[in-house]
Amino acid sequence: MGPSTLLVITTVNASAMKLAVRALLSRESVHPEHTVYDSFATLCATLARHGLLPEQVGFFSYRTVTRVARVGFHFAAKVAPATADGILLIATRRAE
Secondary structure, eight states: OOTTOOEEEEEEBTTOHHHHHHHHTTOOOOOTTOOOOBOHHHHHHHHHHTTEEEEEEEEEOOOOSSHHHHHHHHHHHHHOGGGSSEEEEEEEEOOO
16 A cells, blocks of 8 residues: 555444344344444454554444334434444554
């Protein structure tokens, strides 16, 4: 990875509110391609181990089936973005 290269990562958020609600309801919804869930903290720790720094971060949510759930999860993500469904992170090589 060159010094001016950007690494763009999107991942399921281990701290997502939907995951917690599903666990309380004894349900699990996992896409077969998702093998690891990261929180913002674990993602930053992994990047640091490889000499990378997060430059920009954002959180995103997937559409929810019911209107009531959509409003609730949307509100939670606005108040506490780290509870959103996913993380979008842009990283660069750490200056040496």
